[in-house]
Amino acid sequence: MSGLPIRLQQVADQIPTGASVLDVGCSDGRLLAWLRDMRQVDGRGIEIDAERVAAAVARGLSVVQGDATHDLAAFPGGSVDYAVLSETLQAMEAPHKVLAELVRIGRRAVVAFPNFGFWRVRAHLALHGRMPVTRSLPVSWYESENIHFCTIADFKALATEMGLTIEREAYLSGDQRVSSWPNLRADHALFVLSK
Amino acid sequence: MSPKVAHHSLRLPADLPLDSGQTLPRPAVAFETVGELNADKSNAILICHALTGDQYVASQHPLTGKPGWWQRMVGPGKPIDPERHFIICSNVIGGCMGSEGPASPHPEDGKPWALRFPVITIADMVRAQAGLLDMLGVEKLLAVVGGSMGGMQAMQWAASYPHRLRSVLVIASAARHSAQNIAFHEVGRQAIMADPKWKNGAYGAGEGPAKGLAVARMAAHITYLSEAGLTAKFGRHLQQGDVKSFGFDADFQIESYLRHQGMSFVDRFDANAYLYITRALDYFDLAEGYSGQLAHAFKATSARFCVISFDSDWLYPTAESRRIVQALVAAGRHASFVELNSPFGHDAFLLETPGLTEVVDGFLKAVEQEP
Numbered sequence: 328m329s330g331l332p333i334r335l336q337q338v339a340d341q342i343p344t345g346a347s348v349l350d351v352g353c354s355d356g357r358l359l360a361w362l363r364d365m366r367q368v369d370g371r372g373i374e375i376d377a378e379r380v381a382a383a384v385a386r387g388l389s390v391v392q393g394d395a396t397h398d399l400a401a402f403p404g405g406s407v408d409y410a411v412l413s414e415t416l417q418a419m420e421a422p423h424k425v426l427a428e429l430v431r432i433g434r435r436a437v438v439a440f441p442n443f444g445f446w447r448v449r450a451h452l453a454l455h456g457r458m459p460v461t462r463s464l465p466v467s468w469y470e471s472e473n474i475h476f477c478t479i480a481d482f483k484a485l486a487t488e489m490g491l492t493i494e495r496e497a498y499l500s501g502d503q504r505v506s507s508w509p510n511l512r513a514d515h516a517l518f519v520l521s522k
Numbered sequence: 523m524s525p526k527v528a529h530h531s532l533r534l535p536a537d538l539p540l541d542s543g544q545t546l547p548r549p550a551v552a553f554e555t556v557g558e559l560n561a562d563k564s565n566a567i568l569i570c571h572a573l574t575g576d577q578y579v580a581s582q583h584p585l586t587g588k589p590g591w592w593q594r595m596v597g598p599g600k601p602i603d604p605e606r607h608f609i610i611c612s613n614v615i616g617g618c619m620g621s622e623g624p625a626s627p628h629p630e631d632g633k634p635w636a637l638r639f640p641v642i643t644i645a646d647m648v649r650a651q652a653g654l655l656d657m658l659g660v661e662k663l664l665a666v667v668g669g670s671m672g673g674m675q676a677m678q679w680a681a682s683y684p685h686r687l688r689s690v691l692v693i694a695s696a697a698r699h700s701a702q703n704i705a706f707h708e709v710g711r712q713a714i715m716a717d718p719k720w721k722n723g724a725y726g727a728g729e730g731p732a733k734g735l736a737v738a739r740m741a742a743h744i745t746y747l748s749e750a751g752l753t754a755k756f757g758r759h760l761q762q763g764d765v766k767s768f769g770f771d772a773d774f775q776i777e778s779y780l781r782h783q784g785m786s787f788v789d790r791f792d793a794n795a796y797l798y799i800t801r802a803l804d805y806f807d808l809a810e811g812y813s814g815q816l817a818h819a820f821k822a823t824s825a826r827f828c829v830i831s832f833d834s835d836w837l838y839p840t841a842e843s844r845r846i847v848q849a850l851v852a853a854g855r856h857a858s859f860v861e862l863n864s865p866f867g868h869d870a871f872l873l874e875t876p877g878l879t880e881v882v883d884g885f886l887k888a889v890e891q892e893p
Binding site: 371377378380381383384385386387388389390391392393398401402403406 | 826828844847848849851852854856857858859860861862863877880881883884885887888891
């Protein structure tokens with residue numbers, strides 16, 4: 328089994344052996360397959376793109392074609408140990424509603440997203456006065472699927488407003504861990520949350 | 523219908539109780555098998571056929587001489603593989619390919635049952651299949667697989683015999699017949715019954731309502747295709763270059779095609795069987811027995827499910843598959859669902875559709891690898 332890219336590996340590291348997982352926006356099931364093979368995880372996934380779903384099902388995973396906004400409602404409350412939302416929070420129509428669904432369905436939620444408060448993003452906006460196009464955000468604003476960017480501070484404020492407990496937080500800049508000044512220094516954030 | 527050919531069949535050891543409250547005395551069930559049952563009897567796959575399908579899923583049809591109807595899915599090196607699997611496909615009761623149906627001889631007088639045959643349901647078909655599996659020594663299925671009406675039987679299996687299967691594969695199907703589905707069937711039935719040769723069902727062998735049955739098939743066949751598919755294949759093309767007959771012959775290629783479909787169908791299908799099986803489809807609503815809660819139909823089984831729909835299928839559209847999937851998810855089942863892209867409408871499940879074999883293959887292999 329090949330290794331995962333560092334950001335997915337960071338998500339995988341939050342999941343204990345034998346846990347049950349729902350991966351929302353699971354793409355071709357890369358994370359779920361790794362968790363199944365390396366951690367004996369009982370996984371399910373939901374993914375909007377038919378070709379990616381087909382690839383995930385062909386890997387023997389239980390993945391349902393659907394979107395997080397409409398199709399999470401059918402999942403029973405507390406039905407998995409971990410509900411995962413990796414790299415897709417900013418593409419959601421209503422991130423706060425999806426977050427509420429994650430902590431309803433999962434006893435814990437793992438949410439990972441790009442940090443719009445990263446200094447390069449701020450600098451790009453400050454210097455050029457235009458929406459940033461960077462290594463981690465490579466697409467122009469009008470083509471981007473990312474419609475709801477947030478900073479780490481924004482996300483924490485939302486979690487507080489929703490009454491969620493932040494059990495763990497971890498930050499990356501490229502593939503380096505960041506511990507101080509994450510909202511400025513990290514381009515990527517991960518939170519483990521519970522109700 | 524052409525003269526009788528011998529189909530491989532068994533007679534169930536007991537009378538079959540039916541949803542209607544009637545019983546079918548020791549019905550014959552015709553079937554074909556391919557491959558071998560392994561030592562621990564863990565490799566049996568039941569394939570359920572569609573409305574006008576039959577047990578000849580992977581072997582040459584004795585009437586038409588055509589190869590098996592699902593060669594793309596079943597065969598050496600295919601997702602359902604006789605090298606790995608013991609493959610069973612039986613003709614549904616009410617059918618006309620050797621299983622007990624309205625054209626079979628009535629046990630008392632030896633004359634065809636005709637309309638004396640009891641109205642059957644999808645659950646009755648499944649009950650007969652379970653009886654067949656008992657006789658074949660198959661307690662638990664690796665998978666029950668079906669497209670269209672076959673998918674309905676597969677779901678009914680999960681509800682009726684939740685512990686006798688490890689996985690369920692439902693392709694281009696629905697958990698209930700819609701008003702539109704029933705409407706098209708009623709057109710077909712009325713076409714048959716309006717044919718004077720129908721004689722209230724009491725027609726002799728080879729003297730059935732061929733014209734009515736052909737019209738029923740023509741109407742139904744349209745629902746198996748898509749507008750885009752028809753346009754691509756036929757457009758407004760005429761049979762004779764650019765010559766119109768200014769009459770009612772089959773000027774357009776689509777007319778000629780449909781007429782051919784209707785006429786060739788009559789050679790292999792019994793009109794009364796068409797009435798009975800369409801009725802069974804119309805009565806199908808899996809949630810009905812569960813206070814309208816479809817999820818409850820899937821509560822008792824621990825089987826894995828895979829549901830596949832096609833974007834151009836308007837007979838059993840994706841919305842119906844989504845309804846099944848939502849119920850599966852709500853019931854806590856392991857479920858996969860994908861809507862595949864195809865221009866061929868409902869018939870896509872029988873045709874070459876990108877992704878279809880890969881999804882089925884991956885799903886079945888994952889089930890096989892489970893402890």
